[in-house]
Amino acid sequence: MNYVIIGNSAAGIGCVQGIRDKDKTGKITIISDEPYFTYSRPLISYWLGNAVTDENMKYRDRDFYEVNNVDTILGKRAVKIDAAVKKVILDDNSEVAYDKLLVGTGSKPFVPPSPGLDETGYFTFMKYDDAKAVKQAVTPGAKVLIVGAGLIGLKAAEALHEYTENITVIDLADRILSSILDEEAATIMQKHIESKGVKFFLGTSVNNFVGKTAHLKNGETCDFDILIMAVGVRPNVELIKDAGGEVNRGIITDKSQAVKGLTDIYAAGDCTESFDTSIGENRILAILPNAFLQGEIAGKNMSGQDFMYVNAIPQNAIGFFGLHIITAGSYSGDDAYEVIDGDSYKKLFIKAGKLVGFILMGKFVAKAGIYTSLIKEKIPLSDIDFNLLKDNPGLAAFSRGRRDKKLAEFH
Amino acid sequence: MKRVYVNENRCLGCHLCEYWCAFANSGEDSIVKAFKLNKDAMPRINVEDSGEIHFAVQCRHCNDTPCVKACITGALSVDAEGLVSIDTERCVGCYTCVLTCPYGCIVIDEKNGGKTVTKCELCVKNAGGEPWCVKECINGAIVFEDRSKIL
């Protein structure tokens, strides 16, 4: 069997592990336009902030490719899939034949056009190379402007805080981290980040850039030495789209991760849409664990096993300046439980007698996985001691039978 | 592989396993030193108490290893036998594992301000042999057994 994987990040690695779970001998080839050993993209901010060495950027042990018998074609971009003859064509016109193909092309930064932007020059913050470029440019005390107060923008801000205290973040939304936090949580986090010296302009955007100055729509101006555009990302769907696969915002797959409309082609990771069980709709869940799991499922199915990817929910675990957030699921409940204690915040979202989502911050993040499991396993809260659980996430709240299953059996 | 299991009918909630666990992972040669001299001693096992219910919980070393799959750095790994261990040097404290562990068994290392997480590694990195929570349980509530065959 001849497996080809486009993409060398979590989905691709997951796919390798999924294939090797059963097929120890089939040929696996990974194609990536980045020239690096597989590395963890979420670590680029840590690397930039000098919290992680080059060595520790590696997502897997140094001997991963050898141990798993993987060929790599690094630094070359796949430009076309010829599904009819089962070939991938690379940017040097070379061809790679496949029996089974995984597309794990990830996403790319979305940079909205803005007058003067191209002239003034900017950085994005997705890849190792992005971080390297920023690191090369940044000088102690440099003025940094970050457009976008989402996960990427704020992680960049945290990293750059190691170099300068002169950081400004602007976002069109009226709160930071608007995709994962509600208003209370966002307010707490914003205050926390501001306490480190980072300035925010919210509910506004850049009107235009003039030299190293941004003119905001609210009339303010902001000088900068370094500009980072972190407004959003877009999935890399072109290969599939061109090959005739079904694409919405992201690539559409079935539960086996096979791309709809194509045969022997699978897709996983940020370039795909997943079925979010917490809301019952397809959406892009662009997070690393999701990418890995999808890749693994794809790999297993590519190697002839029969697995389905279910129970995907949005989930995030992230921290800024030592204040941690763990969130999951949807925030559209019919009931909620909320506790605020200083920087710590907890909100549990309940819908139809089940936990559907939560936001945890600060000291409340401990044992968050217990809540996650409630969402994923769709356990009716009436089956458990929710009064106990809402304040003390633990197995004590579960029925004896459920608990014995968790504790006394091998899983 | 042998794993640690607790028999809730036998667990007394004495919490001694937590102390022995903290000692075992402290690198000290006595439990007194672990608590009197070592500021970082911290258990990987946690006893939950709720009224008359008591039970100790630590990493189940489960088969799906959601924590390993979710780990963004590769710090968490599982060996061929199923032992889930953590390389704290590679941990950046993102807590994705905390988010995914359905047993609440990833322990945030409060002793270093939460910069990393830690977890039960069945004492393979310290004294080895039978884990200390098992060895020191005063009521035989915590056992070290291979139950994977039953699966």
Add this chain to the structure above:
Amino acid sequence: MLQKEGAVRIPSGCAITGFISRDGRRITGADAIKSIAVMHDRSNGLGGGFAGYGIYPEYKELYAFHLFFENNSARVETETFLNEHFDIVNLSRIPTRQVKSITNEPLIWRYFVNPLPTRLAASQLDETEFVTKCVININTKIDGAYVFSSGKNMGVFKAVGFPEDVGKFYRLDDYAGYSWTAHGRYPTNTPGWWGGAHPFALLDYTIVHNGEISSYDANRRYIEMFGYKCTLLTDTEVITYIFDFLHRRRNLSLTEIADVIASPFWTTIDSKPAAERERLYYLRNTFASLLITGPFSIILGYSGGLMALNDRLKLRSMVTAEKGDMFYIASEECAIREICPDATGVRAPRGGEAVIAELNEEGRRKCL
């Protein structure tokens, strides 16, 4: 002051020998002397004795009582008792000859007696029981008197001394019987008393024994519940009573008795077929307190036969052999070879295995 048998328990080691002519030929006591003498080193001069069966054919319907008296008044008292209970058909001193090494001999008398029918009837006992009771009575009640032989057509001869000297002393070459047993004693406590020498006898049961049983007091305290009185505190005495009890009074066969006193181990019993297992369980459990432990090799003499038995671990030596109608049992093979150099079938019976040699039809006709 050293205590004699009866005042203190005296275990001992020893030599034993015995043989039987299954055809009932009468053999003189000289063979028994010769056989036991060769095992001289197994005794220490503190006791020797013989039992001969078929030696009193002329009085074979009468009980032959052999008695030791320490003094004449004991004899008078005993004879009064005997006259009250028995018809004394014949009485005499037992002939002896002077032997240098045999000293301090008591008065040694022999009585051929028949129970008085009136007394027997009045006692409501069976005859053997009546005789037994009388013997025990004399031995326990009359100071200085001791019945050391009380069977029919048989007799025990014993003394303090080496057995070959004892045989000479009692002129055993003058007696002839179809079977003989002999004993050389090595008591592990001095001094040895005439009555304490072997064989020990009750009615026609005699026991010669080499060993030291560890179950002694358990056996004694049990058997004494049944009217026996262990006055000598010797193994031989209690073993004789056990045989009397189980054989005469409970009608167990000799092999059944072996299953009681040298019972197989429970594990062995458990490995037997169901019926045999049940029988062995029953015997062992019913007479649990008669299990004899510790080393013993015994020859039981009785009218018409000999039985040899070792303890169940076989902690003492004992061999058997035969030639023609002769069957031999001895502590050592040399004791057999001495009187029958070409004996065949020499073997060491297993622990707990009862080896029985009895008069054949011809022998029974001649002797019983």
Add this chain to the structure above:
Amino acid sequence: MSVNYIPSTFAVLRDTDRCIKCRACERQCSNEVHYYDADFDKMFVHEEQCVDCQRCVTICPTKALAIIENPNSFRKASNYSQQLILENYRQASTGAVLLSSMGNPQDFPVYWDKMLINASQVTNPSIDPLREPMETKVFLGKKHTHINRNPDGTIDMTEQSPQLEIKYPIMFSAMSYGSISYNAHESLARAATELGTFYNTGEGGLHQDFYQYKTNTIVQVASGRFGVSKDYLDAGAAIEIKMGQGAKPGIGGHLPGKKVSDDVSKTRMIPKGTDAISPAPHHDIYSIEDLRQLIFSLKEATDYKKPVIVKIAAVHNVAAIASGIARSGADILVIDGFRGGTGAAPTRIRDNVGIPIELALASVDQRLRDEQIRNEISIVAAGSIRSSSDAVKAFALGADAVYIATPALLAIGCHLCRSCHGAKCNWGIATQRPDLVKRLNPDVAYKRLVNLVHAWDHEIKEMMGGMGINSLEALKGNRLMLRGIGLTDKELQILGIMHAGE
């Protein structure tokens, strides 16, 4: 009243250099002796509540604790011990009978310790139990001594009385469910089953869960008749009629209502929370002939298939009583000496009533032999058989088997603090409080019981081998194997043994 005159009996020593404030002592003390004070960040004690059960000392991970007698002492007097003074104080404050538990701790002679065991030298060989078979199996029950033959000459074995076969001559004495915990009962039942010996329900009935161990269960019928039913009688391998108990001869029992939990109430067949009172006598047994009636009622109820045991306390005329029982149809007699344990007894009775088992056993065995009925009944000695050597001495005096209770409880964690009557046993034995009962893990405890009996059995076999005896039958009543040491002629005469050196 503000002053109670009673100083604490014990002092709790804590090495603060070692104490890591894990608070396990606090969590595990049902008497609430230890407590943590957050202001001082230190552990403190209410030592007046300490009963010296050693739970905290045992579990302390840093071995920082020791319990000692309170060195505080009253002015010494030989006629008024501090203990006696305190007891009077206590009675003056409560107006109540003093209660105690476990065996009589007073300084009475322990005859076991004044008897020495024989061994073989030279003239007969000692037997090595590791190389030769060594039998300690026992059958309890009547032993007929007559033999009947079938017409074909084989032995007729149909007439045999029921026999209780025990693989080891050691059984677990009666301890009721109620006085001890469910887990303690389970441990005893499982150990007896694994060992091939018996445990005894005591007078509290048999929990449904334990019917599965019935082949190794002796069911007791006592004066309260708690939990007695046809099913219960059928569940026993033997039935024991408890006429008396060594620790409290002449009086009944009293299980306080607070120990009558749901399960205990079901098992005893009495309402939950009510006091369970066993009358002093059986009100249907005022004489030996009444006892005979009950014995035969029980036999009738169980088709004459099970041995009936009668248990009596060792009292002054125990030999005559035993003789009556041996003739009453009972198969097994249990004699319980005055040092035997109890879950609760009036102190004065425990400490002053009854006689030692050694003397009682010796005189009963001899009496039954004198009356030529020793074979009619087996004798089980109970009431302070503390070790394998005590057991060997009991066998040599005439016991067929022994009952042990205190050593069994020691095996499963009892520290003999003698506070059973408080019902707060920190070791999960003499309590019904679920959180405390849980502390006794039957999986561990039953193995310890099995170990104990195995260890004793090994020792018994060693001693038997030393004596040249390879079966227990040959040891039973073999008093020549014993010699007294430091005993008077009278004591030697009653024990039926000679003095050492004789």
